[in-house]
Amino acid sequence: MFEQSVHKFDVIIKPTKSISIDDLLKTPEGQVIVFQVFNNELKQILRERQMEELLRGKYFDKKEVQLKQTGLNILRGFKFTHCMLKSGLHLQIDVCSRVYRATNLLEDLTNSKSKDYAETLTGSSVLTNYGKRRTYRITKIDYKMSPQSKFYHEKKAGQVTFAEYYQESYGLKVTAKNQPMVEVVLRVEKLTTKEGVQTKEILGYLVPEFISLTGMSDEQRANYNTMKDIAPYTKLHPADRVQETTDLVTIMNDSGRIRVAPPRRINAFQLAQPYVKIFNNATLKNNGDGNMNIR
Numbered sequence: 252m253f254e255q256s257v258h259k260f261d262v263i264i265k266p267t268k269s270i271s272i273d274d275l276l277k278t279p280e281g282q283v284i285v286f287q288v289f290n291n292e293l294k295q296i297l298r299e300r301q302m303e304e305l306l307r308g309k310y311f312d313k314k315e316v317q318l319k320q321t322g323l324n325i326l327r328g329f330k331f332t333h334c335m336l337k338s339g340l341h342l343q344i345d346v347c348s349r350v351y352r353a354t355n356l357l358e359d360l361t362n363s364k365s366k367d368y369a370e371t372l373t374g375s376s377v378l379t380n381y382g383k384r385r386t387y388r389i390t391k392i393d394y395k396m397s398p399q400s401k402f403y404h405e406k407k408a409g410q411v412t413f414a415e416y417y418q419e420s421y422g423l424k425v426t427a428k429n430q431p432m433v434e435v436v437l438r439v440e441k442l443t444t445k446e447g448v449q450t451k452e453i454l455g456y457l458v459p460e461f462i463s464l465t466g467m468s469d470e471q472r473a474n475y476n477t478m479k480d481i482a483p484y485t486k487l488h489p490a491d492r493v494q495e496t497t498d499l500v501t502i503m504n505d506s507g508r509i510r511v512a513p514p515r516r517i518n519a520f521q522l523a524q525p526y527v528k529i530f531n532n533a534t535l536k537n538n539g540d541g542n543m544n545i546r
Contacts, residue, residue, distance in 0.1 A: 272340075282335055289333065289340075292508040300502070302328060305378075305386055309347055313384075316484055321477045322353050323467065325484045329499060342511060344496045348485045350467060351378045356459035357430050360392070369394075369431075377433065377462040381421045386465060387435035390454060396432035398425040398458055413458060423461055432456040 275281030294304070302310040311328030318325065326349040333342045352359065356377060360369060369392040376386050398414040413432065414425040437455040441448055471477050487495070493514065500511050527535040 276335065276340060282340075285340065286333060289509065293331065293503070296503055296506050296508055299506075303384060305349065305384060308332060309349075311347075311349060317353065318480050319353070321471065321474075321480050323350055323471065323477070323481060324353050324463075325350050325481060327484060329496070344499060344514075346487055346492050346495050349378075349465060350481065350485065351465040352463045354463065355380065356433065356462050356464060357427060359464060360431075360459060372464075376465045377435065377457065378465050379457070379462050381417075381423055381461055387437065387457065387462075390434045390436060390452075392431050392459075393434050393456070394431040396434075396456060397429055398432070399428055400432065400456075402456070413456065417458060417461065421461075425458060425460060427460060430459055433459055433462065 272285055275285050297304075297310045301313050303313055304310050305326070305328075309328060309330045311326040316325040316327065328347055328349075330345055330347045331342065333340060335341075354362075365371070372389050373391055375389050377389060379385050379387070398417075399412050401410040401412050402416075403409070404411045404416065414428065417423040417425060433456065434454055435457055437453045440451045440453060442451055443449075467477070497514055500513065503509055503511050529535060
């Protein structure tokens with residue numbers, strides 16, 4: 252046996268000099284530092300508003316909008332992009348949304364009438380309905396795997412089943428033990444080889460019961476009432492988009508963490524409404540809402 256010794260050290264940190272943000276923004280390396288600091292502060296502000304990052308630069312409210320009559324749920328949020336211009340650091344903010352199915356993927360697989368439905372899912376995106384929600388791209392539905400299949404758990408240094416993992420990690424109980432597993436791309440790693448920089452997809456498995464497809468089916472897209480119901484959440488009027496982003500800027504400034512100038516206004520003009528000439532020199536005019544009056 253070895254006796255473990257404990258040593259205590261005092262660390263003294265002394266500031267050597269002050270660097271202004273304006274000076275950092277003069278160099279590409281300094282701009283990277285400013286962007287990192289800004290992103291960290293922005294993430295903290297959004298977390299306090301119960302928002303989480305699902306996609307790079309896109310943050311959504313944790314509570315979804317449920318449209319039971321359409322079979323869809325909608326996550327609403329904001330997307331952020333920052334860029335460096337001659338006038339300084341600029342932040343672009345806009346509203347965004349993410350539509351996903353109210354049913355889980357196991358229900359979709361079970362209720363589908365198409366024999367090839369599982370094959371058509373390759374390339375589709377799914378959203379996890381547990382923990383820190385994430386989106387993943389499907390590579391295939393693997394019927395040779397099930398929640399009873401085992402994988403190597405690094406922390407336990409041993410084999411565990413997927414069902415055991417979900418129960419212990421998220422408190423989720425698998426109800427259909429023989430359901431297939433969904434193979435997805437967990438992340439993409441960059442590898443430097445003699446041939447240059449290459450990418451490698453790291454694959455993993457998800458339980459269909461705990462994930463949902465994002466987007467809409469062709470049948471849902473073709474349904475006029477469905478499109479009408481989701482429009483107020485996915486296609487905001489420009490004035491409403493400006494108001495929501497302005498309100499967010501106010502919240503960011505009130506936090507005391509960062510300071511963002513009010514949205515900039517620019518001069519613009521409205522294009523003339525188009526018309527279409529048809530037979531007998533008749534014309535179809537725009538109603539003002541983007542639709543042509545064919546009557």
